[in-house]
Amino acid sequence: MALKFIDAEKHINDTIIFPSFSLDVLPNEVAAICTSVNVREQLIDILLGTKLLSNGNIQNLSEKRLAFFFLNDGLYERLSVNELLKFYQQLYQSDESTENIIRIVQLDLKKNKKIKDLTYSEKKRAQLACILLQNSEVYIMEEPDQNLDVESKRIFISVLNQLRLTKKTVLILTSHLESAVTVADKTYRLDEKGLHIVQTEEVQQNVSDVEIEKEDKGIQPIRFEKIPTKVNEKIVLFNPPEIDFIESTDGQSFIHIKGENFPCSFTLNELEERLLPFGFFRCHRSYIVNLQKVREVITWTRNSFSLVLEDEKTSVPLSKTKMADLKGILGLK
Amino acid sequence: MTFSWKRVNAIFQKDLKDFSRNLAVSVVVFLPLILALFNGRAGENTITGHFMTINIAFTLIATYVQCCLIAEEKEKNTLRGLMLSPANTLEILAGKSLLSFVLTIIVIFFSAYLSGYNPPNIWMISMAIILSSIFYIGLGTLLGLVAKSVMDSSVIVLPVIGIFSIGSFVLLLVDKYPILKIAEYLPNVQLIELAEKIEVGAEFSEVLSNLGIISIWVIAVILLTIVVYRKRMVD
Numbered sequence: 001m002a003l004k005f006i007d008a009e010k011h012i013n014d015t016i017i018f019p020s021f022s023l024d025v026l027p028n029e030v031a032a033i034c035t036s037v038n039v040r041e042q043l044i045d046i047l048l049g050t051k052l053l054s055n056g057n058i059q060n061l062s063e064k065r066l067a068f069f070f071l072n073d074g075l076y077e078r079l080s081v082n083e084l085l086k087f088y089q090q091l092y093q094s095d096e097s098t099e100n101i102i103r104i105v106q107l108d109l110k111k112n113k114k115i116k117d118l119t120y121s122e123k124k125r126a127q128l129a130c131i132l133l134q135n136s137e138v139y140i141m142e143e144p145d146q147n148l149d150v151e152s153k154r155i156f157i158s159v160l161n162q163l164r165l166t167k168k169t170v171l172i173l174t175s176h177l178e179s180a181v182t183v184a185d186k187t188y189r190l191d192e193k194g195l196h197i198v199q200t201e202e203v204q205q206n207v208s209d210v211e212i213e214k215e216d217k218g219i220q221p222i223r224f225e226k227i228p229t230k231v232n233e234k235i236v237l238f239n240p241p242e243i244d245f246i247e248s249t250d251g252q253s254f255i256h257i258k259g260e261n262f263p264c265s266f267t268l269n270e271l272e273e274r275l276l277p278f279g280f281f282r283c284h285r286s287y288i289v290n291l292q293k294v295r296e297v298i299t300w301t302r303n304s305f306s307l308v309l310e311d312e313k314t315s316v317p318l319s320k321t322k323m324a325d326l327k328g329i330l331g332l333k
Numbered sequence: 334m335t336f337s338w339k340r341v342n343a344i345f346q347k348d349l350k351d352f353s354r355n356l357a358v359s360v361v362v363f364l365p366l367i368l369a370l371f372n373g374r375a376g377e378n379t380i381t382g383h384f385m386t387i388n389i390a391f392t393l394i395a396t397y398v399q400c401c402l403i404a405e406e407k408e409k410n411t412l413r414g415l416m417l418s419p420a421n422t423l424e425i426l427a428g429k430s431l432l433s434f435v436l437t438i439i440v441i442f443f444s445a446y447l448s449g450y451n452p453p454n455i456w457m458i459s460m461a462i463i464l465s466s467i468f469y470i471g472l473g474t475l476l477g478l479v480a481k482s483v484m485d486s487s488v489i490v491l492p493v494i495g496i497f498s499i500g501s502f503v504l505l506l507v508d509k510y511p512i513l514k515i516a517e518y519l520p521n522v523q524l525i526e527l528a529e530k531i532e533v534g535a536e537f538s539e540v541l542s543n544l545g546i547i548s549i550w551v552i553a554v555i556l557l558t559i560v561v562y563r564k565r566m567v568d
Contacts, residue, residue: 048417068417074410076347078354083347090343091418114354130414 002026003138003169007056010042017042020056021195023188025171027137028164032172032184034198039190040142040173044068047140067136071143073127077116081107081126084115088133096133104162105129106155121152128159138169145179150298150308157183157300177249181284181317182306189250196250199285227271229255229262236262240278244309245316246271246288256314281326283307283318291329340420344428348402352432358401358483362440365390369444380532383450384525385498387462390440391521392494395469396476397487399433403477404486422562430470437466454531457540461527464547468520469497471554478561497521520550 002024009020018039025031033043045051047058047066076084085098102111105125110118115126124144131139145153160183163170174180177198180187187198226237244256248268254261264271272282279291289307296308297318305318318326352359369386406412406429415425441462445451452458472493480486496519503516516522527543 070410070413072410073414076351076411077409078351079347083350087343087347088418090346091340091415091420093337093339093419 002059003171004059005056006059008046008053008058009055010046010051011054016192018190019192019194021190022056023195025138025169027167027169029186030160030164030170030172030184032174032180032187033190033195034174034177034180034187035190037175040175043173044070044140044142065137067131067134067139069127069131069139069141069144071146075115075123075126075130078114080112080114081118081129082111084126085129085133088130092134094133094135096135098133101129101132104132104155104159106151119149120147121149124148125152125155128156132159136168139163139171141170141172143174143176144172145183146174146176154298154300157304161301177247177286178306178315178317181286182300182304182315227255227264227266227274229264231262238262240275240280241290241292243275243280243290244293244311244314245290246280248286259311259314281322281329283316283322283326285319287316289316297326336423337420340418340424341428341431344415344420344425345431348429348432352398352402358398361393361397362436364393365440365444366447369447373448378449380525380528383445383448384521384528386444386448387441388498388521388524389494390437390444391465391469392490392498394440395433395437395466396473396493396497397490398436399430399470399473400477400480400486400490401483402429402433403474404480404483407477407480408482422559426474426558426562430474433470433473434466437469438463441466452528452531453534457531457537458528461524461540461544461547464544464551465520465524468547468551468554471551471558475554475558475561478558478565518546520547523547 004025005021005023007020007022008018010017018035023031023033033040035043042051046053048068076087079087081102082098085101088094089096089098102108105128107122107125107129110122115123118126128144145156148156160170172180172184177187177189181198189196189198226239227243229236229238238255238257242257244258246264246268247254247256247261251267253264253266253268253271255264266274268282268286268288272280272288275288275290280288281291283289289309293309294307295310295312298306298308298315300306303320305320305323306315307318308315365386368389372382372386403412406415420428473490476489476493477486480489498521503513504522507513507516517526523543523546527540530540530543
């Protein structure tokens with residue numbers, strides 16, 4: 001069953017929360033909408049039916065068929081994992097077996113432990129198990145992989161794959177582009193200017209490369225190595241080795257340094273050209289990463305990868321085609 | 334939508350497990366029993382004495398426990414999950430009330446046994462007690478919906494305990510302050526009046542007015558609870 005937004009728009013008084021957009025999420029597809037916290041909360045309230053759209057409508061919005069995975073959802077802390085799932089099984093009169101689902105989220109060893117004794121990531125997995133039990137057609141997930149440990153993230157991605165196979169519709173609402181790109185088939189960005197698809201394929205790249213080469217006729221006579229960024233009207237120069245990675249959103253590139261980001265006036269293509277000699281690598285259409293700072297390459301599935309940086313908190317998506325290039329650079333076959 | 338006992342039962346069993354592991358709340362179950370034991374041993378054998386313990390059992394178990402159960406669902410964000418499930422309003426409220434109802438009846442039965450209360454017409458008394466317990470549970474649900482947390486609920490429930498368990502003593506002051514005559518219509522006072530009539534061998538028709546007044550309280554509290562619940566659902 002598909003989830004359809006038709007000309008959906010929302011404004012409160014004079015403030016536009018999001019302008020009119022249409023979006024079809026098909027069965028066996030995982031779509032992600034990357035947006036701000038405010039818009040996300042409004043969207044969830046609208047999907048829950050507690051708030052109304054200002055215009056347009058959402059098809060197949062019968063509350064009971066949607067399964068929600070909230071960011072701050074409560075679990076009955078004094079029950080064990082097994083008891084909790086039995087409760088949801090009875091409540092939803094589901095014919096899924098709890099044993100099977102516990103195995104899917106890999107809580108076998110903890111199934112007799114009380115929820116309050118689990119770690120945050122394990123609680124999220126128990127929550128995931130609860131919504132799998134509902135056997136719903138459409139899943140709405142709010143920040144599903146926020147603060148998860150690597151193992152739980154991997155389990156989460158394999159659960160998503162399983163949902164794809166069983167022809168479920170999944171819509172992920174998140175504010176992290178990186179997590180959206182890693183888990184979803186189609187990623188959209190929703191802001192006050194509307195809904196834009198975030199390109200994850202490399203189709204258009206050659207075209208833009210050619211354009212930029214044309215523009216780049218007047219080459220600077222002095223090769224200048226620092227990267228300028230703008231902070232409150234000031235221009236700050238950074239040494240390339242300081243940079244962790246560079247992200248591009250809506251054509252604006254942001255330089256990430258130690259968890260802070262700074263807007264930079266160059267495009268990713270220009271930056272890539274400048275930074276190539278410093279060991280930077282274009283790992284994704286919208287990302288350049290400093291290879292010196294990469295600690296780990298994580299393989300989620302056969303064609304979805306992430307790079308984990310040295311601080312072990314930040315991760316950057318790595319696209320399938322770039323994986324081959326990276327292997328080449330690393331000297332692996 | 335059809336009313337499903339399976340879903341009500343699921344909520345009941347979940348609450349039973351949850352409640353038995355939550356010592357902070359479940360310990361109040363023993364309070365009326367201990368009080369009844371003292372009363373029985375002390376040879377206190379008046380209707381007021383017996384109903385003192387029974388009214389305390391009502392306020393502590395039916396109201397306070399119910400209030401905590403509902404408030405905890407709200408505080409831990411689990412009520413939203415219940416509301417999104419296929420269970421409808423009636424099933425959720427019935428499931429959440431079943432545990433406190435069963436507990437109340439069990440505790441009242443044992444405290445009556447321990448304090449040596451032996452009414453001549455047990456059926457009429459049980460009917461009045463069941464009716465009253467529905468009122469107190471409704472009140473507990475209402476307070477639970479209003480309270481923001483478990484902490485909040487134990488404060489909110491204090492005046493209720495005050496009015497409904499010790500409130501019957503107010504009647505001693507009626508001669509002095511005629512305004513307190515209103516207190517005669519409180520469900521706890523009505524229950525005691527009913528029990529006294531039965532003690533001297535009253536017929537069903539004679540206690541009908543007391544049962545009627547308690548029923549009005551029950552209906553009022555149920556209507557109010559449903560209104561508040563619907564309103565909270567929208568938030």
